[in-house]
Amino acid sequence: MEGITVYAEGVYKEYGSIVALGGVTLRVARGEVYGLVGPNGSGKTTLLRILAGLVKPARGVVRVCGRDPYREFNEVRECIGYLPEDANTYSLLTGYEHLKLYARIYGLGEEAIKYGAELSRLGERLRDLTGTYSHGMRRRLLLALVLMRRPRVALLDEPTSGLDVYASVAVRNTIKKYAQETEATVIVSSHNMLEIEYLCTRVGLIYRGVIVDEGSPRELAEKYNASNLEEAFVRAIGELSAKY
Amino acid sequence: MPSTSRLRAFLWKELREYTRDVKAVVITVVVPPLALIAIGLVTVLLAVQRPLVICVVDLDAGDYSKTLAQMLHSYLAPVYVVVESSDLTTALRDPRVDLVVVIPEGFSRNATSFEIVAFVRIIKRAGISGEQIDMAESRVKSVVSAFSAMLSESKIAKLAEIANITVNARAVRDPVQVEAPVYIGVHGEPARVEDVWRPFIARILILSISFIVTPASTYIIDGVIGERERKTMEMLLASPLGLTEFLLVKTIAASIVGLLAALSDLLGLYTYTIVLASLLGGFILGVVDPGLIALHAVVSFLTILATISISLPFISRTKGVRSASSVATLISTLGVALFISGWVVDFYKLPRGVLGPLLLVPYAHSVLAIQAYVYGDYSLVAGSVITLSALSVVLIYVSTRVLDREKVLLAQTYYE
Numbered sequence: 263m264e265g266i267t268v269y270a271e272g273v274y275k276e277y278g279s280i281v282a283l284g285g286v287t288l289r290v291a292r293g294e295v296y297g298l299v300g301p302n303g304s305g306k307t308t309l310l311r312i313l314a315g316l317v318k319p320a321r322g323v324v325r326v327c328g329r330d331p332y333r334e335f336n337e338v339r340e341c342i343g344y345l346p347e348d349a350n351t352y353s354l355l356t357g358y359e360h361l362k363l364y365a366r367i368y369g370l371g372e373e374a375i376k377y378g379a380e381l382s383r384l385g386e387r388l389r390d391l392t393g394t395y396s397h398g399m400r401r402r403l404l405l406a407l408v409l410m411r412r413p414r415v416a417l418l419d420e421p422t423s424g425l426d427v428y429a430s431v432a433v434r435n436t437i438k439k440y441a442q443e444t445e446a447t448v449i450v451s452s453h454n455m456l457e458i459e460y461l462c463t464r465v466g467l468i469y470r471g472v473i474v475d476e477g478s479p480r481e482l483a484e485k486y487n488a489s490n491l492e493e494a495f496v497r498a499i500g501e502l503s504a505k506y
Numbered sequence: 507m508p509s510t511s512r513l514r515a516f517l518w519k520e521l522r523e524y525t526r527d528v529k530a531v532v533i534t535v536v537v538p539p540l541a542l543i544a545i546g547l548v549t550v551l552l553a554v555q556r557p558l559v560i561c562v563v564d565l566d567a568g569d570y571s572k573t574l575a576q577m578l579h580s581y582l583a584p585v586y587v588v589v590e591s592s593d594l595t596t597a598l599r600d601p602r603v604d605l606v607v608v609i610p611e612g613f614s615r616n617a618t619s620f621e622i623v624a625f626v627r628i629i630k631r632a633g634i635s636g637e638q639i640d641m642a643e644s645r646v647k648s649v650v651s652a653f654s655a656m657l658s659e660s661k662i663a664k665l666a667e668i669a670n671i672t673v674n675a676r677a678v679r680d681p682v683q684v685e686a687p688v689y690i691g692v693h694g695e696p697a698r699v700e701d702v703w704r705p706f707i708a709r710i711l712i713l714s715i716s717f718i719v720t721p722a723s724t725y726i727i728d729g730v731i732g733e734r735e736r737k738t739m740e741m742l743l744a745s746p747l748g749l750t751e752f753l754l755v756k757t758i759a760a761s762i763v764g765l766l767a768a769l770s771d772l773l774g775l776y777t778y779t780i781v782l783a784s785l786l787g788g789f790i791l792g793v794v795d796p797g798l799i800a801l802h803a804v805v806s807f808l809t810i811l812a813t814i815s816i817s818l819p820f821i822s823r824t825k826g827v828r829s830a831s832s833v834a835t836l837i838s839t840l841g842v843a844l845f846i847s848g849w850v851v852d853f854y855k856l857p858r859g860v861l862g863p864l865l866l867v868p869y870a871h872s873v874l875a876i877q878a879y880v881y882g883d884y885s886l887v888a889g890s891v892i893t894l895s896a897l898s899v900v901l902i903y904v905s906t907r908v909l910d911r912e913k914v915l916l917a918q919t920y921y922e
Contacts, residue, residue, distance in 0.1 A: 277916075311915075314744045315744070315911075316740065316743055316744055316911050316912065316915055317911075317912050317915070317916070318910075318912055335748075335911075336746075336748070339744060339745065339746055339748075340746065342744070344740075344741065344744040345741070346737070346740040346741055346744075348737045349737055349738070349740060349741050350736050350737035350738050351738070352519070352523055352736075352738060353736075354522070354523045354526040354527060355519065355522065355523060359519075359522065363515055363516070363518075363519050364745065366511060366512070366514075366515030366518075367512050367515055367516065367742075367745050367746055367747050368745065368746060369509075369511065369512075369746070391526075404741070407741070408741070
């Protein structure tokens, strides 16, 4: 367990008759950027919500920063930063007011607000109401709100979802820079294989609520005899689809 | 344990967002005072637009019937449309006519006779607002009664002249009468005119609480379901703010909004009272005593708190604004029903067996507190206010205990 910041063992979660997670096992070490890749409905969001302590697992063991995120929520949320997939901003508050609000909620000072402003790269637009922002600008601000307090574990659910190329590059660069500077554990879920290859040191393929394979992007590509991660993903999931 | 700095930060955000929504603020502040005035104005305007039509049919055409017809016309015309006719069938077939006063043939002869009683017939058209037509009927009867008194006085005078005695016509006509009633206060002291009007003002205060229940419910729906639907809730729940602080701030903010509505409601009430005072005389201003107004403010705040605390557990677990609105409407309707019954029913005088079960509903305490104040029963006022506060606090506590992050977050049933 030494060096492991995120640990999950045989985690199950059902919503009525729907099995969202069917026994996920995961270990992510400090400083690692871990990519969670899987088709829609494979359990990525549920897994991240469980790691963030928002959803209670039906069975299994989960530890984040050495604690149970659901039962010891107050302690764990001090060390995690969580960006939900479809998170939004308050349209009647300015970008700066968002930074101020979250800084106060986290008990941080002016320095954190400055750092957040820098991470967001929104400059003077921070003075405008976020209702006037583009989707990409809002996403950058939300990412800054999560990272401004320098969490030891950053859980990012599809951080570039719905963004254009330029906005995606900006978000990706921010994540990469943050991971390098802080040695934090970052778990990113994404459908964008290019992004995963660029950001992640290790990737987990999740299918039907189970992590079916794991490795570095290069290892996975070699294993599935593919030229890149996208091809490897299609082959891996294709094989499984044929089985089920 | 909720942190005050986090609570302050989140409350700051709530109020900043709210004050920037100019339309919402205007509606909260302007609607309650306008509602009271509008209710009065609309009622008066509609009544003026469609006045009752009274047709006087004089089938006798004698001197006395003409005098009565003239009296009816001059007394009723300022309020109603009064028309005259000599043909009953035409009057009855005219759909515009609501009430027909028939002065039958032989009326003048019978009216002056010492042996026969003269009659006037009233015919009312079915389907007209009961209260409106009954009031018209009562006014017709008053005019006929005045005419009858006038005739009886001349008849008595004639008989006295024949008998050669001195007679007081009233002593013959109405030998026993009831004196004008005297009002007394709660403790038997003579009541002032303001004391007579105080229950009426208290009833208006009770009714006016109905206008503030809805803004509070609307705010809490938007506060909880809106956060979830606008996708701003999940990040907050994962932050150190937590669910208890989240719900607590939403409750405080909704109470502030409700209180704002209550204050403007009070402003409306004052305007309404001033309008009433200009019609009835200045004394009514003295009826609005500061204690009653202060109590109204406290009760309004606690009523809002009770509304929110009842709605919260249901609203937080509903799937969307539509179902949350249905729940809130149901709760508001319960409140409005009780406030309307508080307008007509004296809860204070209800038998224990009836009042007991009613007191399980927090809103009954709102009504009872104000009514008990009018009766000078201050211990019951205190009891009702304390019960209302305690119920609200307990319900809010229960809400924060029965709800958990997962239930609030996943009420929308979105899984991936």
